[in-house]
Amino acid sequence: MLTLQTRILAKNDAFADKNRAWFRGREILALNLVSSPGSGKTTLLERTIKDLKDELKLFVVEGDQATARDGERIRAAGAAAVQINTGSGCHLEADMLGRALQHLKPGAGSIVMIENVGNLVCPALFDLGERCKVVIFSVTEGEDKPLKYPTMFGAAAIMILNKIDLLPYVEFDVARAIANAKQINPDIVVLRLSGRTGEGFEAWYDWLRKEVDALRDAAFA
Amino acid sequence: MLTLQTRILAKNDAFADKNRAWFRGREILALNLVSSPGSGKTTLLERTIKDLKDELKLFVVEGDQATARDGERIRAAGAAAVQINTGSGCHLEADMLGRALQHLKPGAGSIVMIENVGNLVCPALFDLGERCKVVIFSVTEGEDKPLKYPTMFGAAAIMILNKIDLLPYVEFDVARAIANAKQINPDIVVLRLSGRTGEGFEAWYDWLRKEVDALRDAAFA
Numbered sequence: 001m002l003t004l005q006t007r008i009l010a011k012n013d014a015f016a017d018k019n020r021a022w023f024r025g026r027e028i029l030a031l032n033l034v035s036s037p038g039s040g041k042t043t044l045l046e047r048t049i050k051d052l053k054d055e056l057k058l059f060v061v062e063g064d065q066a067t068a069r070d071g072e073r074i075r076a077a078g079a080a081a082v083q084i085n086t087g088s089g090c091h092l093e094a095d096m097l098g099r100a101l102q103h104l105k106p107g108a109g110s111i112v113m114i115e116n117v118g119n120l121v122c123p124a125l126f127d128l129g130e131r132c133k134v135v136i137f138s139v140t141e142g143e144d145k146p147l148k149y150p151t152m153f154g155a156a157a158i159m160i161l162n163k164i165d166l167l168p169y170v171e172f173d174v175a176r177a178i179a180n181a182k183q184i185n186p187d188i189v190v191l192r193l194s195g196r197t198g199e200g201f202e203a204w205y206d207w208l209r210k211e212v213d214a215l216r217d218a219a220f221a
Numbered sequence: 222m223l224t225l226q227t228r229i230l231a232k233n234d235a236f237a238d239k240n241r242a243w244f245r246g247r248e249i250l251a252l253n254l255v256s257s258p259g260s261g262k263t264t265l266l267e268r269t270i271k272d273l274k275d276e277l278k279l280f281v282v283e284g285d286q287a288t289a290r291d292g293e294r295i296r297a298a299g300a301a302a303v304q305i306n307t308g309s310g311c312h313l314e315a316d317m318l319g320r321a322l323q324h325l326k327p328g329a330g331s332i333v334m335i336e337n338v339g340n341l342v343c344p345a346l347f348d349l350g351e352r353c354k355v356v357i358f359s360v361t362e363g364e365d366k367p368l369k370y371p372t373m374f375g376a377a378a379i380m381i382l383n384k385i386d387l388l389p390y391v392e393f394d395v396a397r398a399i400a401n402a403k404q405i406n407p408d409i410v411v412l413r414l415s416g417r418t419g420e421g422f423e424a425w426y427d428w429l430r431k432e433v434d435a436l437r438d439a440a441f442a
Binding site: 036037038066089090117122125141142144145148150151163196 | 286287338340341345346359361366369391
C-alpha cells in the first residue's frame with residue numbers, strides 16, 4: 001500500500017516538475033488553492049478577478065468532482081477558466097493540470113490560480129508544480145483545524161482566514177487559530193479577509209503583487 | 222490505477238461485511254458520520270450524548286488525521302470513545318473500525334457513532350459496515366455542495382443541515398440546497414438543526430429512536 005502510494009506520488013512529482021519548469025520559463029505565478037469544501041475559494045477568486053483584471057493577467061483552473069458551475073462563475077467574473085471534473089477523484093494531479101494548461105493557454109507573466117477539489121487532506125500530497133499552496137480556512141470551521149489537518153497546513157505557504165464577517169456569530173478564537181497554524185508551520189503567512197464584504201483584500205492583493213515581482217526577478221536565477 | 226482501487230475497495234468491503242454482521246448480531250446501530258472539516262460533527266455528538274445518555278447507550282469512534290482532541294471532547298460529554306489517527310490517510314477503513322471496536326467494546330443494543338475524517342470525498346467510497354451514512358452539511362458551505370460532491374450525497378441515507386442559527390448571516394438558499402440533495406438522492410432524509418443552539422434536535426433524536434427500534438425488530442430477519 002505504501003509502496004504503491006510512493007509510486008503514484010513519484011509519477012505525479014515528475015509531471016509537477018515539468019509544470020514548474022514551464023511556469024518558470026513563462027514567468028507565470030501558479031498558486032494552488034486548497035481548502036475544505038465551502039470555505040470560499042471561488043468567491044475569493046471572483047472578487048480578486050473583478051478587482052484586478054485590469055492590472056494582472058489572471059487565468060483559472062477549476063477542480064471539482066462534478067459540475068461546471070465554478071468555471072462558469074469564474075468566466076462570468078471576467079477570467080478565462082478551464083474546468084476539470086475528477087469524478088470519484090479527491091484531488092487534482094499534475095498531469096491533469098498539464099492538460100488543462102494546453103486548453104487554458106495562460107499568457108506569459110500571468111497568474112494561474114488553481115482551485116483544487118475541496119478537501120483538506122489529499123491535495124496536500126500532490127504537488128502540481130505550483131509556486132506555493134494557499135490554504136483557505138473559514139472561521140466557521142473551528143480553530144483546531146490546523147492541528148487536525150497538519151499535512152495541509154504544513155504544506156501551505158500562506159493561510160487565508162476567510163469569512164471574518166461571520167466572527168460575531170460564531171465561537172472562533174482568531175488568535176488561537178493563528179497560533180495553531182504557526183505551531184504546525186512557523187513560517188506560514190496569515191491574512192484575514194471576507195470574500196463577501198471585501199474586507200482585508202488589499203493585503204491579499206499586495207501579497208500577489210509582491211509574488212509576481214519576485215517571480216519576475218527570479219526568472220533567470 | 223482503477224484495478225488497484227478496485228482491489229483496495231474489495232478488501233475493505235470484506236472487512237465491512239464482517240463488521241456489519243457483528244453489529245447485526247449484537248443489535249447495534251452503527252452510523253457513519255461524514256462531512257467537510259468543521260461542519261459540526263463533534264458538536265452534534267456532544268449535544269446528542271448529553272441529551273440522550275440516560276436513554277440510549279452511545280459509543281463513539283473518532284477518526285482524525287491527527288490529535289486526540291475529539292475523543293477527549295466526547296468522553297467529557299459522557300460517552301466512551303476510541304480515537305483513530307489516520308496520519309496522512311484521508312478516510313477510515315473497515316479494518317481500522319474493527320480494531321477500534323475491540324477496544325471500545327460497545328454493549329449489545331447500543332449505538333456506535335463513527336465520526337469519519339472530515340472529507341466530503343474519500344469516505345464515500347469506503348463502507349465500514351455501518352447501517353448508513355449520515356452526511357452533515359452546514360449552511361456556511363453553500364447550497365451547491367450536493368451537486369459538487371455527488372458521490373457522498375448519493376451514498377448517505379440522511380442529510381443533516383447544520384448551523385441553521387447562522388442562516389440570517391449567510392447567503393444560503395435552504396430550499397435549493399435540499400432540492401440539490403434530492404436531485405442526487407431522491408430518498409435522502411433531511412433534518413435541519415443547530416448544534417450550537419439545540420434547535421431541531423428532537424427530530425434527530427426521534428430518527429435515532431426509530432432506527433434503534435427498526436434494528437431490534439430486524440435482528441432475526
